[in-house]
Amino acid sequence: MSFEPAEWPRRLRSQEWYGGVSRDNIYHRGWLKNQGYPHDLFDGRPVIGILNTWSELTPCNGHLRELAEKVKAGIWEAGGFPVEVPVFSASENTFRPTAMMYRNLAAMAVEETMRAQPIDGAVLLVGCDKTTPSLMMGAASTDIPSIVVTGGPMLNGWFRGERVGSGTALWQMSEDIKAGKMTQDEFLEAEQAMSRSSGTCNTMGTASTMASMAEALGMALSGNAAIPGVDARRRVMAQLTGRRIVQMVKDDLKPSDILTRDAFENAIRCNGAIGGSTNAVLHVLALAGRVGVDLSLSDWDRLGRDVPTILNLMPSGKYLMEEFFYAGGLPVVLRRLGEAGMLHKDALTVSGGRIWDEVSDAVNWNDDVILPVERALTASGGIAVLHGNLAPSGAVLKPSAASPELMRHRGRAVVFEDIDDYKARIADEDLDIDETCVMVLKNCGPRGYPGMSEVGNMGLPPKVLRRGITDMVRISDARMSGTAYGTVVLHTAPEAAVGGPLAVVRSGDMIELDVPGRRLHLDITETELQDRLKAWTRSEPPPASGYARLFHDHVEGAESGADFDFLKGCRGNEVPKDSH
Template sequence: MKLRSAQWYAGEDRNAYIHRAWMRRGIPGDAFAGRPHIAIANTASDLTPCNAHLAEVAQSVKNGVHEAGGVPLELPVVSLGETQVRPTAMLWRNMAAMATEEMLRANPIDGVVLLGGCDKTIPALLMAAASVDLPAVVVPGGPMLTGTFRGAPLGCGTDVWRLSEEVRAGTLSQEQFTRSESAMIRSRGHCNTMGTASTMALVAEALGTVMPGTAGIPAPDSRLLEAAHGTGRLAVEMIATDRRPSTFLTRASFHNAIVTLAAIGGSTNAVVHLLAIAGRLGVELTLDDFDRIGSSVPLLVDLLPAGRFLMEDFHRAGGLLAVLSEVRDLLAADALTVTGQPLGDHLEDAPIWDPEVIRTRSAPLAAEGGIAVLRGSLAPGGALIKPAAASLHLLQHRGRAVVFDSIEDFHARVDDPDLDVDADSVLVLRGCGPKGYPGMPEVSNMPLPKKLLEQGVRDMVRVCDGRMSGTAYGTVVLHVVPEAAADGPLARVQTGDIISLDVANRRIDVEVPDEELARRAPSAAALAGFARPERGWQRLYVDHVLQADSGADLDFLVGSSGSEVIRESH
């Protein structure tokens, strides 16, 4: 077995001496003689609360690597905490991917175990691994246990949105809202709803990048440490067989990811992440594939925000493999995984233990669980809506636009009692795309105007070029392409224009003649609000970020550079 790390350690010259000597800090001499060196790319950080426990997970990975004859080497990488990082963690997903890729390429390693959990960490790690193309396997950090408040379970994120709206509506006191805070986060782990973190962990397993049966194990569950140990052993095996991302991540793998996304009722954020990962691999994937493959897949998982239960229940009920077994005929079951075996081989004994949480194919939560891709005069490049999280009566709707030129404009005016808005209005928020904000923040699920909440209104059609938290819900059209800051039609919409939504026919239109829309100047207030950074990462990002339909990656990061290091350092 020819090891990449031997390029650093083999031989008797000065360079090999330096590489070995500086690593000999308790490592035995035989570590440099034919044993594979495995990096553990760890996103643990006290400022990423959902990933703070990954140091313990890393130790179990190390034990497994040691047992299999490898040399484990922990490598801290950029960590992005969704709840903490401002202005939005998505601004740095590409930076985290680029930094991780460069560190994997620059160091004497033969393979990597990727430890992630919070929303952007698994996508960034997979983008990096795809671009450097060393043997790589993911260990998701797992969801937290279910907390309760006033005797009822709390869903992370989803119940934050719900309870905060109840405060604004006057049906929950501020004191009670604050008391719920200490009950929301019961344990280590990421959000316990089917938000982006849970979605990306499960989708990563469906892609074939996670040891089957691992994604969705709760973070405090001892079986996660067992799986981490097994993953360490697997990483050594992957190097022996040269099992790299390019050898098993194919178009069929992404087909399986899309089927999974629909069947679990996963986050719309997965679309932009999967497009970015595919772009790093050179796999052809488009927005239309998500609708074509996923729109007819039944929704089988009854979890918040689209259903009732939480991730601890999902694991108890059989987990992802039970879901995939139920939709096996819709999968490309021969697509390979990190184990070297097809995905279908792992579905032979995967029963559903609680059909209330994971529905059978004959009794789905919804007949169609996929994400719908809309096009029309308002979104010529496409936009998304998650019908399972929307209100049925709003899936076909016409209403008068109420336009906000920035998130600051929205916050300043939404609760103004004189705002000219009613339940049939369409709330439009622009300037929140990749370039305009910058970073495409999770603001598309706009809070409803207070005066409408007080009237009992709980959902409205909302349109935005930004993203939405995977834990959120509502009739939200998002990821509008082109965004307003890229001179999309959204920049020319005016308050009072009629917007029509027709999800069944996949349309989102502004009822303004094309000629008139083209003649209009973009909103001066919107233009004034667009990001214009002068330096640093934000400047690089705004100058090079692609639109949402291309995964919002940077144009110069699309594709792979491989693992070769061109120049020696000494």
């Protein structure tokens, strides 16, 4: 049987493996045929990798195998050859010490998987927090035509007639336990209500935020972000995505064509409008670094500062992702931004058209979910980026989730040297702390934890909670879950573990927080600060070996996205040499 590749606009990558009659071509083709594929599937049609982050230990992504079948159906319909490829899946709720430590490993593994295997395009099948940025980062590094489809959020949780937002309710109820407002049995009863269907967090946590970022960046089909995971329309979206990737390969529509400066500016403004997670700052900065777009923390502040938060969703507001979908989803928010002159309307998307063409006719079906600007949750939303002698390289705070009365505050520092110190002392009735104090947590940044865990939203001392106090100023070099809330300063950089000023804060020092003025100040003299920094020494040695050592030696600071220093820029998808 001769082999004559089908007509295509250009020679596809997969033909380096399958297109010909050489010994190497027969080796690659013949082995794959043991799966029962007929010969004409190798005739030059595009091979589409479905990069699936399904795992039984990533429960948010537990339904992605079903969605993958719908993606396959769409690829077959459009004339492509689908192959499902399992890839590294970092679960936020099972990985220790933190899933963030493995985002870069996942991105690196995905990049090498894409480059080393015979795929012409990729469907990035994602959900749980770190899977979305890690797969987009890997795709950006290879620049193979790629499209995102997410697993979607869980259905609303309900407990005793009230909405229960995944994550958000967990933080609230755990504080209520300490305050004596809720019993342990009631907490256990509420547990099942928090996660009653397949899907990711149903609040505007990091998973839903990153799904929204993918759509705002143009890397997912319009409307993808908000469809619940168990809704039939999520399966339709998966099938349509499968169809679309085949045409993207034909058009050679690549991540570098879509992930432009304008696209990133659209995403930053979108994040402000939806009250998105502070984790998006890290992931979007890292993604920009992969495509060579010069994006900085100052861009987050400049672009998001005047964006009103109009999405009334937990943790900033009242509703959950299910209502967001019914109200019209992200296209409505993007339309509002466009009408306000805050959207680059000509930005290209995976549809092949302009983002404005995708959203200009979007209809808001519930203006208590997607609010009019005059009723915005926060008139000046976005992510506030703070600087000062305590955060020379920056720190972030989410105004829509903070207490307005604490946005300007001066208080006495109560310092916890690390998370173990915090856990050991926070419930001590003799701890010298009240609601006017500023809680400071050290050594929880990229190198310090290691991996930068979501512990920045420190629970308040029980003795303060029992007095009805629900928020205090908290400062750390850690992250917090996108489902969390409070006046929490995060990502303080440089982090304590590398000798940043946070490392030398002492209990009793006075700290000034001025969010409108974008200032975070340790109230000691410059001479005293420099003397403390000179005397500082790192207490913990670096890991001896393994991935932890690689992470420690090469992770960059939170201010630039905490990616590895050797993974900046696009390395392309040149076909590796054949060894057979």
